[in-house]
Amino acid sequence: MNIKVTVFHYILDRSYIFLLFIIFISLIFPIISAFISLIFVGLLFQGLYLRRQSSTNSPYIVLEILSMLSLIYAAQFFTHLLKATDIVFLSYLIIISLSLYRLKRIIKKKTNYLQNSKVAFTLLLLAFLLNWFISGFLDLTQGNFSVFGQFGYFSYPFLAIMNFISAFASITASPWFMIDMGIWLGVIGIFRIIEYNKLENKIRYLLMMFAYAFYSIYLPSFSPLQSEVQYIPYMWFNGLGTYGPVRSSYLLDGIIGTFTVTAILSFMFGSRQICSVTCTAPYMLQNTFLNSMKKYNRSSKVGRKTLTSRMSSWYKWVMSITWISLIILAVLSFLKFSILGNDPTMFYTSLYFNVIWYFQFMLMPFLGNYACVNSGICAWGSFNQLFGYLGFFKLKVRDLKQCLNCKTVDCANACPVGLTDMRAWFIKKGEFKSFKCVGVGDCVEVCPYNNITFYDVRSWIKEKLYPIQFKHRGTT
Structure with a gap:
């Protein structure tokens, strides 16, 4: 058996021992134990990924581990929030008792997370809750943090849902949350880089990890340019509302500059x-475990409706409504109107990227992978998809006959967006271009004939310089 696989089997099979170790550390160094917990979670998910081909008790073991870790940090969170120390003592008592019980009596029930959408959803839900409670705990220990700081607190009963959203987004918008998500997803992201064979995919993933650290963590929270960043083109990495309302002082250079630069790129x-580098979504979707969830593009009811490169009528409606709404909100923002006391564009951006997106993340087993691309709900993504579709980028094949004779259709099966019709286009035109293609590169990676290549402006320049040598070829 592969040594790497053996190591992860060892971690999974002895996960309750590791859990007891984390509990012990948390009694002395609660903050350090939080980071150890996140690394441990990343290793557990990698172990699940390596066992994805068979039904085992591992998913249920990980569910229990995540539940117990979530209980620990939920107790820590509410202890700091409510100043009630009894909660922590009770949670530790429950977890230690259950862990000792599991050392003697293992879980016998088996399943496969790629064949059990409810288990897959619960895994993502508990991983998110653990991350949320750890981040909330760290936010509270650092001080200067308000649970309702994102949208404010609303005293009216009918706005109670807004208090939930405000509390939810206050933590998901915090730097600690992005750091914590970055840790456990970074662990399985490293294994994704190792798994890649194509150099361009390795480089892109490394750039994506750097972009996540730079745009999502350093720039908005720790950079000395925090007060000036809204004036710099290409810094509004989530589009309108990223760094502030629409104001004339930075409308031209900051906002329009960002849209112009990103459109050109x-x-x-x-x-x-x-969508595969600077956005936070690909960092969270393209690692080993989450990328394997693309199976639900075909097996879930909603996912099946988003297959192929065809833009359905409902997709166009959602995208149109999203953009019309955002334009209206931008005008209201410029005129200094507010929504529930918040700037309209900042309200929209935070509502989508800090709330709705994470529900899409957790509901992946029911929506399919890359729901942000397949639903048309992400305005920033669709803006760049439009210019990507109008521009140079496409996928090309070296030999049409290879596609015609292909029996595996690995390219279509590997696509995390669900562009299952790419082989038909390869056979018909020798290339594939889709509004929904975000260039993840899994199709290039898995082609058994090494027949698919990326084509972009670099390829176009090479074709002009060396028309014979680079005919029917892209960049590899």
């Missing part, structure tokens, strides 16, 4: 420069 290199 998408035109030259495809929307992957956003």
Whole structure:
């Protein structure tokens, strides 16, 4: 058996011992134990990924571990929030008792997370809750944090849901949350890089990890340029509302500058420069475990409706409504109107990226992977997809006959967006271009004939310089 696989089997099979170790550490160094917990979770998910081909008790073991870790940090969170120390003592008592019980009596029930959508959903839900409670705990220990700081507190009963959203988003918008998500997803992201064979995919993933650290963590929270960043083009990495309301002082250079630069880059290199590099979504979706969830693009009811490159009428409606709404909100923001005391564009951006997106993340087993792309709900993504579609980027094949004779259709099966019709286009035109293609590169990676290549502005330049040598070829 592969040594790497053996190591992860060892971790999974002895996960309750590791849990007891984390509990012990948390009694002395609660903050350090939080980071150890996140690394441990990443290793557990990698172990699940390596066992994805068979039904085992591992998913249920991980569910229990996540539940107990969530209980620990939920107790820590509410202890700091409510100043009630009894909660922590009770949670530790429950977890230690259950862990000792599991050391003697293992879980016998078996399943496969790729065949059990409810288990897959619960895994993502508990992983998110653990991350949320750890981040909330760290936010509270650092001080200067308000649970309802994102949208404010609403005293009216009919706005109670807004208090939930405000509390939810206050933590998901915090730097600690992005750091914590970055840790456990980074662990399985590293294994994704190792898994890649194509150098371009390795480089893109490394750039994506850097972009996540830079745009999502350093720039908005720790950079000395925090007060000036809204004036810099390409810094509004989530589009309108990223760094502030629409104001004339930075409308031209900051906002319009960002849209102009990113449109040019998408035109030259495809929307992957956003949707597979600088956006936070690909960092959270393209690692080993989450990428395997693309199976639900075909098996879930909603996922099946988003397959192929065809833009359905409902997709167009959602995208149109999203953009019309955002334009109206931008005008209201410029005129200094507010929504429930919040700037309209900042309200929209935070509501989508800090609330709705994470529900899409957790509901992946029912919606399919890359729901942000397949639903048309992400305005920033669709803007870049438009210019990517109009520009140079596409997928090309070296030999049409290889596609015609292909029996595996690995390219279509590997696509995390669910573009299952790419082989038909390869056979018909020798290339594939889709509004929904965000250039993840899994199709290039898995082609058994090494027949698929990326084509972008670099390829176009090479074709002009060396028309014979680079005919029917892209960049590899």
